[in-house]
Amino acid sequence: MVNIKGMIKSLFGGDTAALSEQQTDDQARIGQLKREFAEHPSKGLTPGRLYQILEAAEQGDLQAQSDLFEDMEEKDPQIGADLLKRRQLAAELEWQIIAPDNATAQEKKATEHANEVFSAMEVEDLVLDLGSGLGHGWANLELNWQRDGAIRYIEQPTLRPHSWFRLHPDDQNVLTLRDMSATGAELWPLGWVDHRHRARPGYVARSGLHRMLAWPYLFQNYALGDLAQLLEIYGMPARLGKYPKNATDKEKATLLRAVVSMGKDAAGIVPEGMAIEFLEAAQGRSDVYLAMMNWCERSKSRVILGGTLTSGTGEGTNTNALGNVHERGQTSLIRSDVRQYCSSIRKSILWPMAALNFGITHANRAPRFVLDMGETEDLQALATTLPVFVDMGANIPTWWLHEKTGIPKAGKDDEVLRPAPQAPMTAMLRQQPARPLAALRQSKGPATPADAIAARLAREGDPHIAGWLERIEAMLEAASSLEEFRKMLLAAQDDLDEDKLAELLGDGLSVADLAGRSDIEDVSESSNGR
Template sequence: MVSPKALIKRLFGSESSQALEEEQTQDARIGQLKREFADHPTKGLTPAKLYQILEAAEQGDLKAQSELFDDMEEKDSQIGADLGKRRQLAAELEWQIVPPDNATAVEKRATEQAIEVFSALEVEDLILDLGTGIGHGWANLELSWQRDGAMRYIEQPTHRPHSWFRLHTDDQNCITLRDMSATGAELWPLGWVQHRHRAKSGYVARMGLHRMLAWPYLFQNYALGDLAQLLEIYGLPARIGKYPKNATEREKATLLRAVVTLGQNAAGIIPEGMAIDFTEAAGKGSSADIYKTMMDWCERAKAKAILGGTLTSGTGEGTNTNALGNVHERGQTSLIRSDVRQYAGSIRKSILWPMAALNFGIEKAGRAPRFFLDTGETEDLERLSKSLPTFVDMGAKIPSWWFHEKSGIPKAQEGEEVLMPKAAPNPFGALRLPASKPPLAALRQAPTQPGQPSYYRDATLEQLDDQAQPIVDAWVNQVQQLVEQAESFEQLQEMIATAFDDLDESELASVMAIAFEAADLAGRATVDEETGNAD
């Protein structure tokens, strides 16, 4: 039996036990991160500065790029709204935790404990925090472990700012915590949810969606700034001051101040002999349209990158059809499905498996409980109920898990109360054979022959009933069973023909022979009585 400490060390490394006792960011070498203020690199952002920030990130310094990405979400309403929608659509989905396939009793108990732990968490906040990885390409949430007797469990994971981290100088895919060293401190096993979100391929510094949005953000800021300058004087005519040839420098300065004052306060004075002309600016409308065209292009580019289309973000043109809008919505839905699968993978790997290993000794991540977010993408139940039986009758081998996934109906676990199907009515339910009468019942009702004592007939019939009735009853019961089993009249006909094809009539023939012989003797006895030869 492997001890819990040895199992933890073997599965998660030597520093994993330290993460169970304290948070890594409480270390004095890391404490300075909590006192940092953002540099807001978007202030005075230029193409040259943006290039330097992106290049530094590729060399391991993620701080400026992370702060740039945070500023972009905060200052750009389009980026903030579209990314917020994508994260919120995933966070509002219903979650569930299920055991692995063919789960053992231990794996089922691990699942029950995981459900109990997650029921006490703010799962929606957890998904929103993981969703920050869409823009950055990754997100790190610090875990806080607690103990309930022998059981280990986590409290609400804490999202740590992306600017607290850097890349290891020797490995561009290894994220470390910034400290006083050149490479950074390696993240403790069991201490973090290390989520890598592949919005695009590449190594860590280039995986984030914000890398694609940085340039449209910059171009739009330039266009917006130029448009703001244009609007600052939009509607105000150009002011031209005229001074006489012999005007002194002092008089020229006085005229200039008057021209500027007219632009700000619409009032001013000038010396006599000088004049100010107001002229209409040429091409004002066309200049504004140029800036607006650039801004519209940037808005559409950002919407396509984040949501996969423009019609679900309010940036589409008014001529788009409803059908095209549905296409864009399906594209957005596929992105959400991809997001939730990536969230579920990180939660299982960094939370569910460690809890299952610590508390129940489950060593393989593939046997840990599974986390799901229900996207609600199911087939129409009415259409599924009509088409599925057809394919099954054709011989299609359709697994039951596929039906549960497409229908959205959860698979019942062992011991759960389930709905039972209504008993299908037998097409021959109304066809019931009447209770069989004694084979010679009709003879009992027949009148006796003139002069024949009734006791002769009664004795003969009773003897025949006793011997023939079991044989007839067996036939009747066999026919009744065939009626209950048959699903159609044609099938019943075939079943009866098959069952009675080699019917054994010898027993009934013997009984009838005895009956005829008895009847003959009874007749002779009657004759003897009538002729007086009874002796």
């Protein structure tokens, strides 16, 4: 029986409170967090205010920065869509939980239990929640422990708002839960998935992508507001109202209402003695505002997806070729995200369950969570090059081949493909080429001396070859291995009668030589006769 309290204290450095309740249920200390509402600092945001928010986050107060980042994802379609795309690309991958290499019986049981637990979870939602760390640099999911007899397991983790947390004043890499204290409450061991996403280097407050997106977001809002004002007055003449020196405030207000109404109604009245002059129509160029907005859009796509052509904001030629390059860069980002998600899930979910239920005390022996990127090597290239390396003596493990090809390893009860049956070697040896004499008889053209020589060699040499084949076939059938067959061939080489065949080949070569000389003399005499 595993000593739960002793194991938690030695491995995770805390008590067992997280196994029976959630830390955010403490109404006395942090219950007010669930009653807080976002302050929406993006409203009326200015460069000065943005600088204050980012600076306060570096000093430990993350609330305003977290609320601002949430507003940016909600209000900016480009940021929201690109971040969702990057998170969704990881969340839709096929997942599996596998045992460590050379797993023991307990480690295999821990893997089976983890598969059962995750089969009951919404794993895609879990990965999407962890993906919120892309913008913030971190994400904290609270664990909900349950018990089935002696077995403890985790139900669907819950993502807690980023504004609930702050940085410890003495350590910028330590997140605490905001309460009424100056430092915040330390997160309970076994109570959280403390996911740190290294989207960019730096301390926790500065490691999220939103720190890079905040300024393009602000500049685009300014450009968009200026463009909206331009469109509102573009092409409309300026109106200038004139009132006499002794006009009262009421008369001035009447003139102002008339000037304003004439802008949209093209009609109005003014008291006698007052006048309205129409100046040149308002002019302006919208392309300067659009250029600024396009720069902001492209900057945000580069930050989130590593390029512009995978989000529809790219411009210029060679879009297809450059799009493929940008897509490969995006795949590299997703691969990095996946590794970080899998690491946090193994460290904060799989290892605690394996430790509490099966006594696995080392994190590297816990089951591994894997998101399959579906990246495989070229099968044709592997089939060509791999046998070469094997013949050279390289010791290549079979698991590497399965990983590179994406072909799953067959289980004990799985039917497997078998190589096609090959003809016995004795049958292959009997397959002799067509007889030259038979080819000569079938030929429609006149016979040449070379054809006659070849036919004679085949006719008189075949009996010798047939005798050799019979002996070789007998040795092949008697041999138990190729090595034994090789030794039998070497031993029988001296017994094979080669003299008769050598004599026959020598006669054939002599006749061929004479036939060649005769052809040359015939050609020479024919030429002289001409």
